[in-house]
Amino acid sequence: MSKLGLWGLKKSPWVYHLAAAPCNNCDIEILELLTPRYDVERFGVVLVGSPRHADALLVTGVINRKSLPRVLEVYEQAAKPCLVICIGSCTCNTHIFRNSYNVVGPYDKHLPVHAYIPGCPPKPEAMILGVVKALSKL
Amino acid sequence: MAGRRIVPIGPYHPLQEEPEFFKLVVEGEKVVDIEIHIGYNHRGHEFISPELTYDQVPFLVERICGICSNSHPMAAVMAVEDICNLEIPERAKYLRTIVHELERIHSHLLWVGLAGHFIGYNTVWMWAWKYREHVLEVFEMLVGNRNHYAMNKPGGVRHDLRPEMVKPIRDAMDLVEKKVWMLTKAVLDDPVILSRLEGVGILTRAQALAYSTTGPTSRGSGVPWDVRRDEPHAAYGLVDWNVICFPEGDVLAKTKVRMLEMIESVKIIRQCLDRIPEGPIEARIEEVPPGEGCGRTEAPRGEVFHYMRSDGTNRPLRHKVRAPSYMNIASNKVACVGGTIADAALTLAAVDPCYCCTERMAAFEDGRLKYTWNELLKLSWQKTERVRARMGR
Amino acid sequence: MREAESKLRERFPEADYHRHNENRLYIRVPRERLTDACRFLHQERGMRLCICTGIDTREGFEVLYHFSDDDSGGLYTLKVVVPKDDPQVDSQAGWFPSTDWIEREMHELLGIDFPGHPDMQPLLTSDTDWNPDWKPLRRDYERRAEKHGR
Ligand code: SF4
Numbered sequence: 001m002s003k004l005g006l007w008g009l010k011k012s013p014w015v016y017h018l019a020a021a022p023c024n025n026c027d028i029e030i031l032e033l034l035t036p037r038y039d040v041e042r043f044g045v046v047l048v049g050s051p052r053h054a055d056a057l058l059v060t061g062v063i064n065r066k067s068l069p070r071v072l073e074v075y076e077q078a079a080k081p082c083l084v085i086c087i088g089s090c091t092c093n094t095h096i097f098r099n100s101y102n103v104v105g106p107y108d109k110h111l112p113v114h115a116y117i118p119g120c121p122p123k124p125e126a127m128i129l130g131v132v133k134a135l136s137k138l
Numbered sequence: 139m140a141g142r143r144i145v146p147i148g149p150y151h152p153l154q155e156e157p158e159f160f161k162l163v164v165e166g167e168k169v170v171d172i173e174i175h176i177g178y179n180h181r182g183h184e185f186i187s188p189e190l191t192y193d194q195v196p197f198l199v200e201r202i203c204g205i206c207s208n209s210h211p212m213a214a215v216m217a218v219e220d221i222c223n224l225e226i227p228e229r230a231k232y233l234r235t236i237v238h239e240l241e242r243i244h245s246h247l248l249w250v251g252l253a254g255h256f257i258g259y260n261t262v263w264m265w266a267w268k269y270r271e272h273v274l275e276v277f278e279m280l281v282g283n284r285n286h287y288a289m290n291k292p293g294g295v296r297h298d299l300r301p302e303m304v305k306p307i308r309d310a311m312d313l314v315e316k317k318v319w320m321l322t323k324a325v326l327d328d329p330v331i332l333s334r335l336e337g338v339g340i341l342t343r344a345q346a347l348a349y350s351t352t353g354p355t356s357r358g359s360g361v362p363w364d365v366r367r368d369e370p371h372a373a374y375g376l377v378d379w380n381v382i383c384f385p386e387g388d389v390l391a392k393t394k395v396r397m398l399e400m401i402e403s404v405k406i407i408r409q410c411l412d413r414i415p416e417g418p419i420e421a422r423i424e425e426v427p428p429g430e431g432c433g434r435t436e437a438p439r440g441e442v443f444h445y446m447r448s449d450g451t452n453r454p455l456r457h458k459v460r461a462p463s464y465m466n467i468a469s470n471k472v473a474c475v476g477g478t479i480a481d482a483a484l485t486l487a488a489v490d491p492c493y494c495c496t497e498r499m500a501a502f503e504d505g506r507l508k509y510t511w512n513e514l515l516k517l518s519w520q521k522t523e524r525v526r527a528r529m530g531r
Numbered sequence: 532m533r534e535a536e537s538k539l540r541e542r543f544p545e546a547d548y549h550r551h552n553e554n555r556l557y558i559r560v561p562r563e564r565l566t567d568a569c570r571f572l573h574q575e576r577g578m579r580l581c582i583c584t585g586i587d588t589r590e591g592f593e594v595l596y597h598f599s600d601d602d603s604g605g606l607y608t609l610k611v612v613v614p615k616d617d618p619q620v621d622s623q624a625g626w627f628p629s630t631d632w633i634e635r636e637m638h639e640l641l642g643i644d645f646p647g648h649p650d651m652q653p654l655l656t657s658d659t660d661w662n663p664d665w666k667p668l669r670r671d672y673e674r675r676a677e678k679h680g681r
Contacts, residue, residue, distance in 0.1 A: 021179040025204025025285045028248070035267035064180055065657035096198055099189060100182035101667045102656070121204065121285055180655040184640075185667050223552055350580045350629035363579070369554060369604035432555060432597065432606055434581070443581045445597065460582035468632055 012044030013135060015085075016054035016078065020071050021103075022061025025121040026088040030058055038124045045131070051075075056083035056131070062090045063110065064102045075111055083114045085134055087127060092116045172474050187457035192218050192292050192426060199444070199459065204285050205248065208234075208241045209437030210444070210459070211290040216371060216433025217446040217457075218292040218426060226421055230294035232414040235373040236307075237280070237289045238435070239403040239410075243314060244273040245438035246396040250321060253393065257334045262325065269317040272310045279303055294420025304411055315404045322397045335390035341473045342387055349469040352462045353440020354399070358392035360385035365436040372435075377409040426452070437462055535576060535600065535607070542571060559610045565596075566621050568609050572598045573627060578607065580629045585637040587670045592618050592643050613643070622648035642666040 019027050033040045034047060048054055051074045063071055075084070086107050089095040097103045107113050115134035117127055163171035183202055187195055195218075196211035203210065212234060219226065247270040254262025274284045281287040281297045289295050325331055341351070346359040356363060362383040366374040382398045384391035428450040434443045440462025447456040536556060540548065546568070547559035560568050572578045581597040596609040611620055622645035624631040634645045635654040645651065653663075666672060 021181055023201045023204045023207075025207070028204060028285070032267065032271075035271075036264055037268060037271045061179075062181060065660040066180065066655075068657075069659060096201055097181050097186065100186050101665065101672075102180050102182045104660075120201075123284065182667065220552070220555065347577075347579070348628055352579075363601040365601075368599075368601045369606075429551070430557070431551070432581075432608070434599075434606075441581065441599075443597065445582075445584050445595070447586060456584070456586045458582065458584040464582070464632065465629055468628065471628075 012046070013055040013083075013131070014046050014048045014053055015056045015058050015131075016048055016051045016074075018051070018057050018059045018071065018074055020059065020061040020063045020067045020091075022088065022090060026060035026090070029121045029124055029127065030060070030087065033124050033127060038128070040128060043128075051078040054078050054082060056085055056134070058085050058087055058127075058131075059091050059107055059111075060087050062094050062097050062103045063105065063107065064100075065104055066102075068104050068110065072110065083134055084111050085115045085117065085131060086113050087117050087122060087130075089118050089120045092118050095120065169474050169477055172471055183459055184457055188454055191452045192423075192454065195454065195457065196290050196292075197288065200286050200288065202459065202461065205245045206241070206437040206439065206442065206461070207286045208237050208289055209435055209442045210461075211288075212238060212372075213433040213435045213442045213444040214446070214457070214459075215290045215292045216435065217431045217444045218423070218433075218448075220431030220433055221426055221429045221446060221448050222423055222431075224293065224421060224423065226294050227418045228415050229417040230419045230421075231373040231376070232410045233295045233297075233299060233419060234290065235377070236299070236407055236410050236414075237277075237287055237295075238372065239406045240273055240276060240280075241287075242403045242438045243400050244270050244277075246400050247273070247318075249396060249438075250325075250393070253389075254325075257331065259331065262321070265317075266321060269314060269321075272313055276307050276310045279306060291420065292426075293423045294418070296420075298419050299414065307407070307411060311404050311407055315401060318397065318400045318404075325393065325397070332390065335393060336388060338389045339473045339477055340387045341469055343385070345469065345472045346387070349472070350465050351440065351469045352465055353436065353438070354392050354395040355440060355462075355466045355469065357381070357383045358395045359387040365434050365441045369434065373410060374406075376413070377406050379406050379409075426450070439463055440466060535603070535605065538576075539568075539571070539607075543568060554605050555608070556605065557608045557610060559612070562611050562613060562620065565609065565611050566623065569596060569598075569623050569627065572607060572609070576600065577602075580627065581606070583630065583633045583637065585641040585643055585668065587641060587668060588612075591615050592641065594620050594637065594643060618643045620645055622646060624648050639663075640666060640668045642669065 017027065017030050030047075032038060033045075051057065057075065057078060059071075075082075084107065086092050090097070091107045094103055094106050104110075114137070115130050117130035119126055122130070163169070163173070183198060187198055190198055195214055199210040199214045200207045247266045251263040251266030251270070254260070254266065277287060278284050280299065280303060281289055289297060341355065341359045343360045346356040346361050351359070351361075352363070352365075360383060362381055364381045365371075367381055379402045382395050382402065384394055426448045428448055430445070430447045432443065432445050434441055436442075442462060443458075443460040445456075445458040445460075446454045449455045536548070536550075539546070539558065543558070543560060543564060545561060545564070549557040549559075551557060558568070573580065578598040578600045581599050584593075584595040584597070586593040586595070591612050591614045594611050594613070598607045598609070599605075600607065613620055620643060622630070622634055624634055624645070625647060631648075631650075632654055634648055635651060637643050638645060638648075638651055639653045639656055653661075
């Protein structure tokens, strides 16, 4: 990766929130990050409305058969380089839904994943820590 | 027909926590038809559940939806208790009620915030979510997690209320009550917000009945049904509270129902804390006899219904889950039609849809997107601006 | 609750009644009488449909219609049993919109037919990656994940 690209990725990461088939809690906790208690915008983290603007994808939930093509398409659209950060046990290992007929496996089977943040749901603090760690790895 | 176009609303967007996919058929500004696609969140709970024991099932159904993560386990364990014809201890009843009402407060606050966001009042969003945090703190103290409470088990509850917890809960309730009144007044006194909500997305009483809607969606349409009152479970028959119901059927009525319900919830929690007796928190279930049972409870969005069939083993033979949004979202078909596109975002959100419960809607319409949800939100915001300019505010 | 039960017994003497407890009544009706019974409960008694449940049992497919009488707090469950080689239940969706989705769902997950349904498309399963012959809620469905190439 070029030095410039890296520098651009590290400062003020713009994140896009991608929910495949979650139970909603991870998603709420991500939104929670924006609200006054945690307010990640002070670190320059902005939730953007289009994957094309995103530096990092925050993914939640297991992938099921119907959402898999959509998830892949969102990843296609995201500008590379793009971090994929798995939030919640669902994304890391499909969690309690492992045996279901409609679940097609954890994220790392389908996308390159850069960070795992397990927990059900992870606490907002853990999410911030995870994103920071993923960025400092670069 | 000339001028008829299809507007897919849909894909992943940042602020409604879940993706959803509706196809609106519009003529000019008017919505004439709507198609609803779900299935993007189908994870097969009913398939996994028969593999788990009765003690494990609550953990599974908790993960149906993160917002109603007390309602689903509660209904599931009530179904088991119904099979056994078991009465749970008094203290467990009160504890269930407390957690259930706390959940209602946090869910309604969440909705109020998102509704504020949809009409372009982000301050409402930030405030509502800020005060929601206090409820989550209570949860963390009471059950050890901010969400997914793991409170219910067949026969009772898992976590006891320790005496030193009472005061923080009371403090949080005082704060929440004050702030809910403040929000209610701020929202209902603002003529711009009022004109955006009033008369929008009307669901008549007859339609509410035909679509079997539940919860605030039907109570905003003049159908005064509330499972907590109609089939008193937990401690709802033992405390004093009111069913909130407004006849108008528009988004304003649904907002008012939710606002006032939070006040009722605070009332219920206070009474529970006053009256909670000492005693055991669970009854032992030796075995679950063959048979069938139904459990239902009033989640923040409406009635949660669980049906369980037992064959005498320690796993359910069949477990059917019905979340309230399953019925409520279908009613969008009639509520949206006839309105304008700018109101559609708000109307669709007014049932407080929970796709995780219903399964899931979302899609990328192979590059043919005309409006994304964001643009739809922008339309909604522009309308608010127009109204504001017209009113000279 | 008791009054509604006696009305039901009058109207549907051929049905099989089982009272589980004060608030739960299970009524097994013959397949032909299902529509009448649903109409009676919803239109004449003003009850709300909670949901339908489809179950695969040894006897055949059971379809349960759970009706809630919100004024008295009772729950009435209509039960029809259809044989496995002829899984057909009349559709109610034409006159009762709340059964629309659930009939589609039972059709795709359990393979019960609802003749007369206006729009019998799959509701939940994937449009690209799903074999319409898979009926996951049937007892003979192969539960092991490897069978489905995952
Ligand atoms: S990890 Fe837990 S909280 Fe997150 S989506 Fe999965 S079940 Fe929900």
